[in-house]
Amino acid sequence: MQTIPIVTATADMVLAKDVKRSDNPDGPPLCGKGVVLTSSLINRLENMGIKTVTVEGHPVWIEGDVTIEQQLAALERRFKKVANLPLMQSLMEMYRLQILRSMGEADGR
Amino acid sequence: MDDKRTQVRNIIKDTKSLPTLPGIITKLNELSANSKSTIQEMARLVSSDQVLSARILRLVNSPSYGFYRVSTISNAMILLGIDVVKSLCLSSSIFELMETTALGLWEHSLGAGVAANIISHKLKIPESEEISTAALLHDIGKVIIKIKFQEEHEQLLEIIRKREISSREAERELLGTDHAEVGGWLAKSWFLPDKLLEPIAFHHEVHKSETHQTKTAVVHLADVLIKASGFGFSGEEFVPRIQPAAWKKLNMNVQLLEEIVTELEEKLIEVKNFSLDIQASHVQ
Numbered sequence: 001m002q003t004i005p006i007v008t009a010t011a012d013m014v015l016a017k018d019v020k021r022s023d024n025p026d027g028p029p030l031c032g033k034g035v036v037l038t039s040s041l042i043n044r045l046e047n048m049g050i051k052t053v054t055v056e057g058h059p060v061w062i063e064g065d066v067t068i069e070q071q072l073a074a075l076e077r078r079f080k081k082v083a084n085l086p087l088m089q090s091l092m093e094m095y096r097l098q099i100l101r102s103m104g105e106a107d108g109r
Numbered sequence: 110m111d112d113k114r115t116q117v118r119n120i121i122k123d124t125k126s127l128p129t130l131p132g133i134i135t136k137l138n139e140l141s142a143n144s145k146s147t148i149q150e151m152a153r154l155v156s157s158d159q160v161l162s163a164r165i166l167r168l169v170n171s172p173s174y175g176f177y178r179v180s181t182i183s184n185a186m187i188l189l190g191i192d193v194v195k196s197l198c199l200s201s202s203i204f205e206l207m208e209t210t211a212l213g214l215w216e217h218s219l220g221a222g223v224a225a226n227i228i229s230h231k232l233k234i235p236e237s238e239e240i241s242t243a244a245l246l247h248d249i250g251k252v253i254i255k256i257k258f259q260e261e262h263e264q265l266l267e268i269i270r271k272r273e274i275s276s277r278e279a280e281r282e283l284l285g286t287d288h289a290e291v292g293g294w295l296a297k298s299w300f301l302p303d304k305l306l307e308p309i310a311f312h313h314e315v316h317k318s319e320t321h322q323t324k325t326a327v328v329h330l331a332d333v334l335i336k337a338s339g340f341g342f343s344g345e346e347f348v349p350r351i352q353p354a355a356w357k358k359l360n361m362n363v364q365l366l367e368e369i370v371t372e373l374e375e376k377l378i379e380v381k382n383f384s385l386d387i388q389a390s391h392v393q
Contacts (some may be wrong), residue, residue: 025146087356090363091334
């Protein structure tokens with residue numbers, strides 16, 4: 001799944017997560033997971049102040065986006081100095097799963 | 110080397126050499142010290158400076174606080190508290206500089222603000238607005254070093270890159286002090302409250318924070334997470350370890366950390382949009 005700015009959402013994308021109001025994240029969802037977006041629905045969500053939506057796959061490539069391999073290599077490099085610490089290893093693993101998920105790869109869990 | 114440290118310290122003490130401090134601050138201090146003054150009076154004072162108000166509202170509406178559409182200074186004062194708005198008045202000029210001269214650091218700071226907000230809500234730590242503000246400001250020492258010691262700043266970047274050491278190590282070597290200490294001096298010379306000063310001064314040495322160790326621990330963790338996620342650029346590439354003192358103080362566990370990371374990564378998309386919006390507004 002990929003979380004994208006709502007301005008880049010287009011019809012036929014499928015919501016991978018419920019859309020909730022940012023000022024009331026614990027409230028009822030405005031739109032449920034699995035819903036196929038239409039342009040009027042996107043407009044309505046935009047008007048309600050929604051800034052981002054999470055959709056299935058990785059449909060949007062934004063300038064500067066890098067491939068999954070590049071992201072994973074950069075992650076490993078960032079953790080180079082602390083790779084021997086168990087807690088930091090777990091943290092790196094969390095970010096590895098985040099990258100995989102954001103790129104639409106199989107859900108890591 | 111100590112000479113250099115004294116030199117840095119003197120520059121901070123001499124507030125005249127720093128980016129302009131809004132004159133409104135003095136008046137605001139007077140007003141807030143007087144128990145009879147109202148929020149409305151203080152808000153009116155800040156609102157009389159349009160540029161300052163615009164800067165503050167922009168920060169208040171940044172994803173770091175999780176409020177949306179705060180449109181007036183008096184609302185900001187009610188939502189964030191007078192101390193926070195006052196600190197934003199003080200730091201807005203430096204923040205503005207950061208926005209235009211060190212975009213990566215600006216994004217790193219915004220991201221840290223968001224992370225701190227998520228952590229304090231998740232762990233139900235009170236005064237989350239103060240914590241977010243401290244996180245927004247935690248690297249303010251880096252901005253001062255960059256503007257006041259341009260030559261050394263270039264060398265710092267070179268050393269950090271070549272020898273793969275942390276910015277603190279490089280700063281200590283070259284300046285005899287580091288950005289956390291410099292930020293602490295600045296906070297002191299601005300009379301920022303200790304709850305903001307300590308997280309700024311000790312975000313790399315949580316155990317040294319005496320009265321606000323929980324807040325310092327949150328800012329430290331926020332800094333580590335933002336570095337881990339690779340969002341923005343703090344000036345160094347490597348993720349530091351989560352300090353055991355912070356982990357203990359916050360009563361953290363891996364499960365909680367995972368929930369925080371997941372929430373943060375979602376929120377960062379919004380921060381990126383916010384940052385792009387601001388950059389676009391500079392171009393116009």
